[in-house]
Amino acid sequence: xxxxxxxxxxxxxxxxxxxxxxxxxxxxxxNAQTDFYNTDKGRPVVIEDAYPLERYGFELxxxxxxxxxxxGGIYNWGIEPEIAYGILPHMHVEIGFPLVYQDxxxxxxxxxxxxxxxxxxxxxxxxxxxxxxxxxIATELALPVGGLAADxxxxxxxxxxxxxxRWIRFQVNGSATLGxxxxxxxxxxxxxxxxxxxxLAIDRTFPLRSxxxxxxxxxxxxxxxxxxxxxxxxxxxxxxxxxxxAIDGGIGKRLxxxxxxxxxxxGTAYAFAVRSLIPVGRYQ
Amino acid sequence: MIIPKWSxxxxxxxxxxxxxxxxxFAIILAIFTGEASxxxxxxxxxxxxxxxxxxxxxxxxxxxDRMFNAFDYGHAILYETLYNYPxxxxxxxxxxxxxxxxxxxxxxxPNIPLEEGAIEIAYAKLAPEAKAMFDWAHLLHxxxxxxxxxxxxxxxxxDARVAELLRYYKTRRExxxxxxxxxxxxxDGHPYSGEFRQKYPKFNGLIWAYHWLQIGLYEPLLxxxxxxxxxxxxxxxVGRFWQMLETPPEKMPRLMPMTAAVAPxxxxxxxxxxxxxxxxxxMHDVVSDVLTxxxxxxxxxxxxxxxVAELFRDRTSYATTVQEWxxxxxxxxxxxxxxxxxxxIFTALPEGTVPRGMSMAGMxxxxxxxxxxxxxxxxxxxxxxxxxxxQRPAARDSxxxxxxxxxxxxRPPPRTAADSxxxxxxxGTDMERMMAMHERxxxxxxxxxxxxxxxxxQRMMSExxxxxxxxxxxxxxxxxxxxxxxLSDPAVQARIKTDPELQKLWADPDxxxxxxxxxxxxxxxxxxx
Numbered sequence: 001x002x003x004x005x006x007x008x009x010x011x012x013x014x015x016x017x018x019x020x021x022x023x024x025x026x027x028x029x030x031n032a033q034t035d036f037y038n039t040d041k042g043r044p045v046v047i048e049d050a051y052p053l054e055r056y057g058f059e060l061x062x063x064x065x066x067x068x069x070x071x072g073g074i075y076n077w078g079i080e081p082e083i084a085y086g087i088l089p090h091m092h093v094e095i096g097f098p099l100v101y102q103d104x105x106x107x108x109x110x111x112x113x114x115x116x117x118x119x120x121x122x123x124x125x126x127x128x129x130x131x132x133x134x135x136x137i138a139t140e141l142a143l144p145v146g147g148l149a150a151d152x153x154x155x156x157x158x159x160x161x162x163x164x165x166r167w168i169r170f171q172v173n174g175s176a177t178l179g180x181x182x183x184x185x186x187x188x189x190x191x192x193x194x195x196x197x198x199x200l201a202i203d204r205t206f207p208l209r210s211x212x213x214x215x216x217x218x219x220x221x222x223x224x225x226x227x228x229x230x231x232x233x234x235x236x237x238x239x240x241x242x243x244x245x246a247i248d249g250g251i252g253k254r255l256x257x258x259x260x261x262x263x264x265x266x267g268t269a270y271a272f273a274v275r276s277l278i279p280v281g282r283y284q
Numbered sequence: 285m286i287i288p289k290w291s292x293x294x295x296x297x298x299x300x301x302x303x304x305x306x307x308x309f310a311i312i313l314a315i316f317t318g319e320a321s322x323x324x325x326x327x328x329x330x331x332x333x334x335x336x337x338x339x340x341x342x343x344x345x346x347x348x349d350r351m352f353n354a355f356d357y358g359h360a361i362l363y364e365t366l367y368n369y370p371x372x373x374x375x376x377x378x379x380x381x382x383x384x385x386x387x388x389x390x391x392x393x394p395n396i397p398l399e400e401g402a403i404e405i406a407y408a409k410l411a412p413e414a415k416a417m418f419d420w421a422h423l424l425h426x427x428x429x430x431x432x433x434x435x436x437x438x439x440x441x442x443d444a445r446v447a448e449l450l451r452y453y454k455t456r457r458e459x460x461x462x463x464x465x466x467x468x469x470x471x472d473g474h475p476y477s478g479e480f481r482q483k484y485p486k487f488n489g490l491i492w493a494y495h496w497l498q499i500g501l502y503e504p505l506l507x508x509x510x511x512x513x514x515x516x517x518x519x520x521x522v523g524r525f526w527q528m529l530e531t532p533p534e535k536m537p538r539l540m541p542m543t544a545a546v547a548p549x550x551x552x553x554x555x556x557x558x559x560x561x562x563x564x565x566x567m568h569d570v571v572s573d574v575l576t577x578x579x580x581x582x583x584x585x586x587x588x589x590x591x592v593a594e595l596f597r598d599r600t601s602y603a604t605t606v607q608e609w610x611x612x613x614x615x616x617x618x619x620x621x622x623x624x625x626x627x628x629i630f631t632a633l634p635e636g637t638v639p640r641g642m643s644m645a646g647m648x649x650x651x652x653x654x655x656x657x658x659x660x661x662x663x664x665x666x667x668x669x670x671x672x673x674x675q676r677p678a679a680r681d682s683x684x685x686x687x688x689x690x691x692x693x694x695r696p697p698p699r700t701a702a703d704s705x706x707x708x709x710x711x712g713t714d715m716e717r718m719m720a721m722h723e724r725x726x727x728x729x730x731x732x733x734x735x736x737x738x739x740x741x742q743r744m745m746s747e748x749x750x751x752x753x754x755x756x757x758x759x760x761x762x763x764x765x766x767x768x769x770x771l772s773d774p775a776v777q778a779r780i781k782t783d784p785e786l787q788k789l790w791a792d793p794d795x796x797x798x799x800x801x802x803x804x805x806x807x808x809x810x811x812x813x
Contacts (some may be wrong), residue, residue: 037399054329091329127412131585164405166368206392207402208357243339243396266514273334280333280452 027105035271036212036240036248037205039171040084041120042066043267044236044250045216047173047201048163050136052122053092056273059084061096064267070259078115090124098191100148111248112147122160133163140175142191150189154179154223169203173218181225194220199232210240214253231255236265245270325584328418328457332423333452335446337437341429344511346516348501350393351525352426355494357394358385359418359568360403362487366480366575367406370582377487385490386529397555407575411589413458414571420459421564424449425498428557432505446554453560460598461563463556465609468644470595470602471540471566480569481574481641488641489536490529491572491715493622496541497525497564499558499675500625507626521625527633528622538636539644540565541561541621544613548624551613555606562609567596616644768802 041048041066053059061082068076082096096118102111120140128134138158144150160228176196199218206212215235221227236250246269253262332338342349365377400415402406408415431437431445454460472478481488504517528535543558545550550560570592574580580588595601604612618624619634771777771790780786789795 035399037402052328052419054331058333086331089330090326096708124328127327128327128409129325129412130406130409131323164409166405195662205402207398207400208389210394210396210399240396271331273331277336278331278333278452280448280455 032063036210036238036246038227038277039201039203039212039214039238040269042080042265043251043269044194044238044248044265045201045214045234046197046218046232047199047216049169049171049172049203050124050134050160052090052124052136053084053086053128053271055086055089056278057086058272059276060270060272062268062270066263066264066265068261068263070261075103077103080118081116092122093109094120094122096120102148111148113148115189116244117143117145128164132142133161135162136160142193144240148189150191150193151182151186152179154193156194167204170219171201171203171216172199173201174198179223181223184225191221193223195223195227203268212238214238228257230257244272288432291486323668325412327412329416331421332427332457333449335430335445337427337430337434340435341426341433344433344435345429345515348497348518349429350395351390351497351522353397354385354389354393354394355498356398356400356422357389357403357492358494360398360407360473361385362491363407363571363575364404366572367410367585369576370576374483377484382487382490382532386532410586411593412569414567414589414593416595417459417461417567418564420453420456421461421560424453424557424803425561428554429501429505432502435511435754443553448559450554450556450560459597461560461567461596462603463559464598464599464603465559465606466563467564467604467608467610468601470563470592471569472643472645473602474570474573474592476571476573476579477570477645478641478643480572480576485640486536488535488569488572489533491568492537492540493525493528495568496528496537496546496622496625497521497549499541499561500524500546500622501542506549506553515628524623524625524633533640535633537620537622538638538640539616539620539642540569542613542616544610544620545616545621546623546625549626551610555609559606559609563596567592587698610715619719764802766796768799771799 014159035054038051038053039045039049039120040059043061060116060244061080061084063081064080066080067074068078069179070076078098078100080096080098082094082212084092084094098118100111100115103200115160118140120138125137126132136159138160140156140158142150142154143155144153154177156175156177158173158257159173163169163170174196174197177193181195197218199216199220201216203212213236215233217231217233219229219231221229231252232252232254234250234252236248238246238248240246244261248265248267248269250265251262252265254260275277361381362377365372365381369376400419404415428446429447430444431449437445450463454463460513500521501518505514508514508517526536543562544555547558554773571589574585574588574592617637620636620638623634771780780790
């Protein structure tokens with residue numbers, strides 16, 4: 001059984017790699033610029049900055065990988081291909097498709113499937129000035145699509161602030177989720193949904209290396225009934241490899257609760273634009 | 285908040301410490317409270333125009349491309365230092381940063397464009413609007429390099445691509461520099477003008493050398509007939525840039541490099557782009573002055589930067605004509621700007637002849653009585669009488685009431701011949717025609733190139749200028765001798781035949797009569813190349 005589990009893991013890993021390759025292959029013909037300095041949720045940490053993707057730009061999250069190890073040596077793999085588009089000045093929209101391979105061990109079995117569709121929007125209110133941090137609002141909608149999704153949709157609203165100092169940059173995020181509290185026994189899917197979340201991230205940038213390191217701490221209240229506030233910490237790195245491609249990696253750990261699991265993430269972001277979406281006359 | 289977890293949901297949790305959540309508010313207050321003068325800014329980034337030529341310059345000319353990445357750092361650290369350390373000794377920029385940039389960063393330039401916002405942190409917060417203007421114009425710079433670096437684009441198509449880039453650039457009116465040329469007053473006509481270059485002559489020279497290369501690199505791309513020629517030309521231009529840093533600030537540009545002078549081919553082909561880049565580079569200098577000057581209180585600097593930025597964007601402030609823009613570059617003298625970009629590295633850098641960082645305020649042809657090159661150049665031209673040609677009090681070298689003819693070491697070089705005819709009162713129409721021809725000849729890039737590379741011609745030009753300072757018939761005779769000598773050059777003769785206007789002037793019977801007379805009176809030494 002253990003051997004079968006390992007084989008399954010290898011198969012899934014190959015599938016993930018194949019997905020990455022397909023995505024890269026599709027995007028290579030396009031031209032883009034991406035930005036290690038502009039952090040997104042989960043890339044590499046949960047707490048993000050207040051800046052949207054540049055207008056007309058697309059950013060493809062190439063099959064970001066997440067590996068989580070839980071008590072008892074259980075490993076969980078997931079990828080969430082995402083694409084974001086700078087649809088308006090100050091605003092981007094994003095859609096993600098979390099694919100999950102859930103290995104609960106020999107007793108509980110394994111499941112694979114889509115864990116919903118995530119649609120989000122980020123709107124930047126202002127850029128940072130001497131007197132004010134950059135601020136943004138965001139909305140996120142988790143749609144109940146796929147075998148591993150929740151039974152119902154959840155909508156979240158988030159406020160984001162970014163403040164930069166000479167040596168360090170701070171990000172603060174706070175969010176709240178609307179929707180009924182699921183009862184014990186309801187299928188709430190495999191994505192974590194928080195009734196509220198608040199957190200702080202600290203970035204340090206190495207501009208000549210086009211590299212950013214970050215660390216975060218956040219608290220969240222799971223949306224399930226009689227849940228307790230969880231504290232989590234994470235750290236990560238984001239690096240620009242080429243003008244078009246950035247990579248990121250992160251680690252994190254749940255600090256409270258019976259299951260102090262840890263996770264590892266790795267992803268790539270590839271940016272491009274589509275000429276026909278830009279309203280300027282073509283050359284003759 | 286939905287967090288991608290993809291894990292087994294754990295239903296047994298340990299008690300959390302919810303009381304700790306509140307500490308975040310205290311942190312937020314401490315971290316996010318800024319200066320009282322809060323400013324609301326709404327600039328945003330926009331993607332560059334996607335096209336097949338994207339990143340071709342990076343691909344085909346990696347050494348030059350990487351230099352520009354290092355330049356990004358130079359601009360950014362300059363503004364950051366000026367704003368953060370207003371009382372720092374000049375050595376902070378002139379030695380510490382300068383040495384790092386020239387001995388480390390430019391030697392090992394970054395592989396990818398830098399995030400300037402992560403370097404000029406305080407400046408980016410001070411005036412994000414101005415920063416965004418620079419970013420947007422730098423993007424245009426790079427994209428035009430890409431068009432000309434892309435060997436798959438036919439020559440005829442390159443112009444259309446550049447036109448498209450310009451259209452795209454101008455769609456962002458809130459960021460785009462005006463494509464109307466501005467007089468030098470917009471750079472040098474403020475109470476604080478020139479303070480940066482007074483205090484930091486070496487770093488200012490470095491910035492001007494940057495700007496020289498940024499506009500100069502177009503020249504070999506346009507001039508080269510084959511990919512190999514373009515490669516050689518680009519490398520030569522980069523080499524030329526390094527030459528400027530050999531003995532700082534001695535060999536650095538003494539005046540802000542202007543596109544029409546440094547890259548005449550580019551400026552002729554794409555005057556709009558050239559004007560935009562000159563406006564961009566002038567604003568770089570103005571920002572440096574604003575940040576340096578103690579005349580502007582710290583709390584007023586943002587306001588002044590935004591005011592100036594608006595002047596650079598609009599089409600009317602300090603507006604001049606394209607012809608005057610070209611004449612201005614001519615008059616200032618390319619040798620004072622580091623020379624033409626097609627000069628190669630096998631010749632010495634041209635010697636500057638004006639005081640380093642001299643103010644150009646008032647150097648607006650429209651304001652100069654009788655100084656409308658290309659039209660009537662024979663009216664009295666007394667630089668001392670031209671508004672603004674009196675050196676600003678702030679300038680290091682006292683040049684009050686300066687007259688070019690009276691200034692030691694201020695002998696105008698070849699490019700400024702027309703400019704230097706101060707006091708010339710031409711007697712007759714024959715001489716007027718001759719001078720018109722002379723002016724047109726030195727405006728021609730090929731002929732000018734011959735002049736710059738020929739020591740005999742350079743010596744004669746110098747002698748002519750000396751003669752001109754005497755005025756009257758001596759000046760006329762000197763100019764005539766120079767033209768005769770110039771015309772003995774086969775390359776110059778060939779060039780004249782390709783230019784209808786020059787051909788017309790040259791064929792004028794009165795001009796021919798004067799030339800013949802000059803040849804008879806003073807047979808010049810045979811000219812050899």
